[in-house]
Amino acid sequence: MPWHEQIGRSLVVAKKDVWIYYLKGPVIIFGLIFPLFLLIAFTIGRNISARELFPGVMGMAIFFTSTAVGPAILPWEARSRTLERLVCSPVSVWALFLGDVLASFFFGLLISLAPLIVLLELGVEIQNILVFGVGMILATFCFASLSILLSVYPPTDVPATVMMLSSLVRFPLVFISGVFLPVEELPPWGRAISSVSPLTYFIDLARYSITGTSYYSISLDLAVLLFFAIAFLLVSIKLHERFLPQRLS
Amino acid sequence: MNAIEVLALTKRFNGLTAVDHISFGVEVGEVFGFLGPNGSGKSTTIKMLTGVIRPDEGKAVIMGHDMQREPLKAKQMIGVVPETSNAYIELSAWNNLMLMGELYGVPKKRREEQAERLLKQFGLHERRDSHARGFSKGMKQRLILCMALINEPSVLFLDEPTSGLDVESTRLINDIIRDLNKSGTTVFLTTHDMMEANQLCERIAIINRSKIVAIDRPEVLKRMASGLQSVEVSFQQVVKAEALSAFARVRQVEKRGDRLRIYAEDVDGTIDCIISFANANGLKILSLNTIAPSLEDIFVILTQKERPETNHALA
Numbered sequence: 001m002p003w004h005e006q007i008g009r010s011l012v013v014a015k016k017d018v019w020i021y022y023l024k025g026p027v028i029i030f031g032l033i034f035p036l037f038l039l040i041a042f043t044i045g046r047n048i049s050a051r052e053l054f055p056g057v058m059g060m061a062i063f064f065t066s067t068a069v070g071p072a073i074l075p076w077e078a079r080s081r082t083l084e085r086l087v088c089s090p091v092s093v094w095a096l097f098l099g100d101v102l103a104s105f106f107f108g109l110l111i112s113l114a115p116l117i118v119l120l121e122l123g124v125e126i127q128n129i130l131v132f133g134v135g136m137i138l139a140t141f142c143f144a145s146l147s148i149l150l151s152v153y154p155p156t157d158v159p160a161t162v163m164m165l166s167s168l169v170r171f172p173l174v175f176i177s178g179v180f181l182p183v184e185e186l187p188p189w190g191r192a193i194s195s196v197s198p199l200t201y202f203i204d205l206a207r208y209s210i211t212g213t214s215y216y217s218i219s220l221d222l223a224v225l226l227f228f229a230i231a232f233l234l235v236s237i238k239l240h241e242r243f244l245p246q247r248l249s
Numbered sequence: 250m251n252a253i254e255v256l257a258l259t260k261r262f263n264g265l266t267a268v269d270h271i272s273f274g275v276e277v278g279e280v281f282g283f284l285g286p287n288g289s290g291k292s293t294t295i296k297m298l299t300g301v302i303r304p305d306e307g308k309a310v311i312m313g314h315d316m317q318r319e320p321l322k323a324k325q326m327i328g329v330v331p332e333t334s335n336a337y338i339e340l341s342a343w344n345n346l347m348l349m350g351e352l353y354g355v356p357k358k359r360r361e362e363q364a365e366r367l368l369k370q371f372g373l374h375e376r377r378d379s380h381a382r383g384f385s386k387g388m389k390q391r392l393i394l395c396m397a398l399i400n401e402p403s404v405l406f407l408d409e410p411t412s413g414l415d416v417e418s419t420r421l422i423n424d425i426i427r428d429l430n431k432s433g434t435t436v437f438l439t440t441h442d443m444m445e446a447n448q449l450c451e452r453i454a455i456i457n458r459s460k461i462v463a464i465d466r467p468e469v470l471k472r473m474a475s476g477l478q479s480v481e482v483s484f485q486q487v488v489k490a491e492a493l494s495a496f497a498r499v500r501q502v503e504k505r506g507d508r509l510r511i512y513a514e515d516v517d518g519t520i521d522c523i524i525s526f527a528n529a530n531g532l533k534i535l536s537l538n539t540i541a542p543s544l545e546d547i548f549v550i551l552t553q554k555e556r557p558e559t560n561h562a563l564a
Contacts, residue, residue, distance in 0.1 A: 081335035090324040
């Protein structure tokens with residue numbers, strides 16, 4: 001079966017995810033309410049401009065929203081016994097999970113537009129729209145792939161378990177990614193740790209698109225985001241293939 | 250070409266063999282029953298045949314496509330009704346069908362026509378826009394069957410399709426299975442209902458302890474237990490079971506209500522003996538019937554034997 005037909009079926013899977021999972025409780029809590037309160041806590045009471053807040057706010061918004069849908073899908077499908085139906089339909093495992101990634105991607109992109117519009121309304125000017133746009137799309141896809149990876153283990157059918165465990169990974173990533181402090185102001189060990197987080201490179205890009213300066217080169221930021229996006233996607237597909245029989249048994 | 254070809258299919262879980270080198274073929278257009286007690290390997294087999302899990306050994310070929318080598322082509326040919334209800338309860342009946350149609354690559358016009366036809370056929374058309382969440386178990390099962398048929402499959406796998414359903418839904422589903430079979434669809438059916446298997450299936454395989462212990466036409470399987478043939482008689486007067494036990498070649502006499510069931514190796518001879526006995530004792534016979542062993546009898550015998558080799562005694 002040609003690969004483009006499978007891409008088409010990925011989009012069908014994504015459409016199904018949009019219909020079913022966007023309004024699920026855990027997605028609303030972890031993808032909307034929680035980041036909203038985190039953003040409020042991050043912005044209120046700090047004597048800094050919207051321009052300075054821009055990289056951190058956009059980084060957190062994109063990161064939390066694009067990782068909200070993915071972890072919920074698979075355990076939910078397993079619990080409602082719809083996963084078995086999907087697996088016995090003529091859709092490749094990679095196309096199935098690409099569909100889930102796309103659903104997470106669209107959710108992240110759509111919801112992140114809200115803080116972006118607010119910040120633009122507050123007078124923030126994006127100097128390099130192309131860099132920011134490409135960076136935002138890459139980062140959203142990268143985090144959406146990460147969210148599918150986060151639902152690999154344990155192969156449970158309890159959505160709350162996966163959401164909780166995924167939060168254990170998501171929160172530390174935010175704290176080490178230069179959201180609260182620019183990378184250049186971190187000590188050497190802090191810079192070393194932050195370099196393993198893909199969020200660091202998006203925040204660096206966002207900062208560049210506003211101020212014209214960045215810690216890493218723009219091409220490096222984009223290349224690392226692309227690398228993480230592909231790596232997360234491939235590793236999550238491989239691991240899901242491995243654990244799928246356990247989830248279905 | 251067989252619709253389903255299974256060769257030495259084997260699956261192990263944590264060192265336990267769930268399915269052990271089973272082989273069989275299902276002809277195109279056949280209704281094939283797959284029976285077995287709980288834990289015998291039925292569901293594992295159907296999961297391997299539908300590509301849900303991979304076998305450790307052996308292969309399954311669906312309409313000429315190896316499920317391991319060409320899974321997408323093989324899956325494109327099948328429709329599946331899994332054991333547990335699994336329509337998307339958040340979606341309407343119509344959207345469930347559209348989703349399945351799209352997953353199978355059915356063109357929009359064709360899937361809309363199919364959905365209309367199936368919803369009418371299964372008595373769900375009036376509820377086409379209702380969410381499946383509010384459907385009864387019977388309605389959900391009918392919807393799942395519609396979903397399995399949206400791609401007009403060549404082979405339909407049904408895992409306990411009528412388990413726990415009301416009489417109306419059961420009858421509707423069984424009638425539709427017969428209609429599908431008439432139109433050439435191959436049906437692979439697992440069921441616990443012996444009556445259903447007897448009425449629907451052209452051949453039956455019985456799996457027990459991970460291995461197939463019998464595979465044949467229902468009537469041939471019943472003949473495997475010729476020793477279970479019996480005569481049931483009812484007299485106007487009360488007659489004790491012991492009085493009939495003395496007949497030649499009678500194995501056992503059971504009292505069942507006001508009737509006596511006599512298990513014998515020679516049924517004809519036993520009938521002669523009963524008539525002679527009644528005449529000699531001035532008894533009036535109210536009813537006299539020969540009882541053939543049921544498929545259920547065969548199933549119980551085959552699945553309760555401790556060792557497979559003891560099955561030969563039945564033949």
